[in-house]
Amino acid sequence: MATVIYRPKAGEELTSDEQKMLEELDSRPVSYDKDSPKLTDEELAQFHAVHPELRADPALFKPRKQQITLKLDADLIAAYRATGKGYQTRINSDLRKTAMAEGLIGA
Helix, strand or coil: CCCCCCCCCCCCCCCHHHHHHHHHHHHCCCCCCCCCCCCCHHHHHCCCCCCCCCCCCCCCCCCCCCCCCCCCCHHHHHHHHCCCCCHHHHHHHHHHHHHHHCCCCCC
16 A cells, blocks of 8 residues: 655645644554545556645646736637626636646646
8 A cells, every 4th residue: 555645845844833743743653444445556546646736636726827928819809808798807717728748847
């Protein structure tokens, strides 16, 4: 059975209280039931790392937005606006997909 290990962010230091809490938790027995069964090594191998900056499933997490000024071609803006409300969100989504495909950001 694999062990899940907490790894702090780069440069992050645990306080003595946090370290003590983790050591205490490590000594407690794990209980399994039908809602949280013990996973096999094969099942654990199916897990994947999340984006290290988000530290959550990107599909469930909304990153903080930052307002900028960006000049785009007028026909591009018109095409997105024609798709209705939420066009800025769709532009953001399309930019994110392209950035991920190009390897500029992690999944």
